[in-house]
Amino acid sequence: MEPKLYLKVGNQDEIEVTEAIPELEFLGDSDSPAILNTYQPNVGIDGQILQATNYDKTTINANFLFNFRDWYDFKLIKHKIHQLFQQRQTMRIRTDAEPAIVKYLRPGTFEVKPISDGSHDATFTIPFDNPSGYKYSLLRSDSLYTFNEEGWQLGMNLPSEDLNYTHSESSFKIFNASDIMIDPYYQSHDLMLKINFExxxxxxxxxxxxxxWSYTNPAKKTDNIVLDGIITTLNGEPASVNTDYGNLTLATGWNDISVTGATDFTVTFSFPFIYIA
Incomplete structure (x- = not known):
């Protein structure tokens, strides 16, 4: 069975690439996580001092093949390829090998040409820049079970039990299936808390x-309070001034969460799982 590549650009619907360009055959993609170590020299001391270790941007190479009848057919197919992939917007791609994991990429420069003079076959590779260096779950934590089994797959670090990300009790656990800690402050990771309390x-x-993180002002249960990373809003309006300017992180695996102050509340943790390979 041929591998499949799914592409979503902006607000457009997701498409299967070989359905958009039937002549095209997707041969698979390849990528590897990249570690960036930053050092600082210290005068008078041998070697250098490690300052930081980060995940660097990566390149996702997507490989394709197509057959063409004549030069005019080749030019037409080539135009379709560039029309589809050479866009200025960020592209979300996923494959049928990892249907519940997506990557947000920018296409680089690539050349489409026959494999040799006189050939009617052409192969090419699109190098996609992955600025974050990450892969993400297709669905956010609070919608993980919305589409039954389409939202998860093997290799996502998920335990063999249903997970709940909306709570109204004072103590509960939140599971982070990511490969790394979720850190909105230092790493600008996507973590959203949706809160209603009296x-x-x-x-x-x-x-x-x-x-x-604390919301220090009174609120009604009908108020919609959102902590989006490190920014707080109240009913859609800026409200960080109503907080202690704290921030939350999520360790990998289970996290012990407590809620104090209000007794009547609901809290939803909404975030995509992050993967490095």
């Missing part, structure tokens, strides 16, 4: 990572 204030604490 009371004078509310504090959410992750006992596992010793991080917390």
């Amino acid at each position: 009371g004078k204030n509310l504090t959410v604490t992750n006992k596992t990572t010793n991080t917390s």
Whole structure:
């Protein structure tokens, strides 16, 4: 069975590439995580001092093949290929080998030409830049089971139990299936808390990572409070001034969460799982 590549650009619907260009055959893609170590020289001391270790941007190479009847046919197919892939917007791609994992990429420069003079076959490779260096789950944590089994797959670090990301109790656990810690402050990772509460204030604490965030003003249960990374909004309006400017992180695996202050509340943790390979 031929591998499949799915492509989504901006707000457009996701398409299967070989359905958009029937002449095209997807041969698979390849990538590897990239580690970037930053060092600083110290005068008078041999070697250098490690300053930081980060995941660097990567390149995803997608390989294709097509057959053409004549030169005019080749030019037509080539135009379709560039029309589809040479766009200025970020592209979301996924394959049937990892149907529940996506990558957000930018296409690089590539050349489409016959494999040899007189040949009616052409192969080419599109080098996609992956600026974040990450892969992400197709669905966010709070919609993981929306599409039954289409939202997860083997290799996503998920436990053999249903996971709940909306809670109204004072103590609960949140599972982070990512390969790495979710850190909105230092790494700008995507972590959103959707909160409704009745009371004078509310504090959410992750006992596992010793991080917390507090909403210090009174609120009604009908108020929609959102902590999006490190920015807080109240009913869609900026409201970080109503907080202690704290931030939450999520360790890999289970996290022990407590909610104090308000007794009537709901809290939803919404984030994509992050993978490095």
